[in-house]
Amino acid sequence: AQSVSQHNHHVILSEAASLELGCNYSYGGTVNLFWYVQYPGQHLQLLLKYFSGDPLVKGIKGFEAEFIKSKFSFNLRKPSVQWSDTAEYFCAVRIYNTDKLIFGTGTRLQVFP
Amino acid sequence: NAGVTQTPKFRVLKTGQSMTLLCAQDMNHEYMYWYRQDPGMGLRLIHYSVGEGTTAKGEVPDGYNVSRLKKQNFLLGLESAAPSQTSVYFCASSPQDGLAGHEQYFGPGTRLTVT
Numbered sequence: 001a002q003s004v005s006q007h008n009h010h011v012i013l014s015e016a017a018s019l020e021l022g023c024n025y026s027y028g029g030t031v032n033l034f035w036y037v038q039y040p041g042q043h044l045q046l047l048l049k050y051f052s053g054d055p056l057v058k059g060i061k062g063f064e065a066e067f068i069k070s071k072f073s074f075n076l077r078k079p080s081v082q083w084s085d086t087a088e089y090f091c092a093v094r095i096y097n098t099d100k101l102i103f104g105t106g107t108r109l110q111v112f113p
Numbered sequence: 114n115a116g117v118t119q120t121p122k123f124r125v126l127k128t129g130q131s132m133t134l135l136c137a138q139d140m141n142h143e144y145m146y147w148y149r150q151d152p153g154m155g156l157r158l159i160h161y162s163v164g165e166g167t168t169a170k171g172e173v174p175d176g177y178n179v180s181r182l183k184k185q186n187f188l189l190g191l192e193s194a195a196p197s198q199t200s201v202y203f204c205a206s207s208p209q210d211g212l213a214g215h216e217q218y219f220g221p222g223t224r225l226t227v228t
Contacts, residue, residue, distance in 0.1 A: 009153070034216070043203065044156075044219040090155060099144060099163055100171065101217060105155040 002027045004093050006104035013081050013111050021076040021107050023065075023091030030096035033074040035065055038106075039087045047089070050074065061085070086111045115139055117220035119204050125226045126194040134189040134223050136204030143209040145187035146171075146217065147179060149200040156203065162187055194227045201225070 005024045013019060025031065033050040048059025055067040065076045074091060091104040117138045126132055136145065143164050148156040148171075158171030162181040176198060178190045187206075191198060201224050205217040 006155075036219075043221045044205075046216055049216060099169075100146075100158055100161065103148075103156040105153060 004102050004104040006107050008107045010108045016080050019078040019081045023074045025093045032094040034092040035076050036090045037087045081111045083111050083113050119220040119223050123224050131192050136187045138206040142206035144207045146205040147189045148203045196227045199227045
């Protein structure tokens with residue numbers, strides 16, 4: 001069965017540190033890729049998505065992600081995190097021509113001032 | 114434009130009781146979804162609907178039923194609640210596949226505790 005792996009379960013950083021969260025999926029065909037963020041006590045919001053075209057995708061709040069097809073990866077990056085980035089981050093994959101998203105287990109990010 | 118709303122926000126049930134969670138969206142989306150979120154397990158799809166009058170099973174459908182009688186509403190029912198159904202339930206909707214890339218819009222969640 002298709003799956004999405006987020007190997008970093010809990011990441012702790014100081015403000016201004018750089019961030020990279022890993023996301024790998026297991027499917028060899030065409031995919032759409034998403035990163036969602038869930039701030040404490042809130043619902044999931046879309047950070048960015050890859051649909052087609054340029055594999056480097058820029059999202060809100062200075063986040064970006066790079067789709068590397070050969071590595072089945074869609075890692076999330078931010079050059080300098082802020083305390084307000086403290087949240088849980090979910091990677092999700094949609095197999096082309098299906099109706100469902102497959103979510104990873106999430107990465108909890110804590111940023112300390 | 115409220116987006117996706119869920120009622121109730123919190124609920125405590127005793128084992129064996131039943132309840133219905135309501136999801137409503139005002140974006141005229143075709144697709145609607147019910148997920149449960151548990152620590153360390155991410156979001157798991159319970160049931161979903163690709164249009165009014167249609168439903169389909171997701172990854173963890175057992176113990177739940179759904180109905181989509183109106184396009185804007187998607188109901189999740191628990192006929193006989195069990196402690197294993199203690200979770201946070203999220204509803205989501207998305208437009209029919211197209212340039213939108215199937216982005217899903219989420220509701221605020223319902224925290225359910227079954228004792």
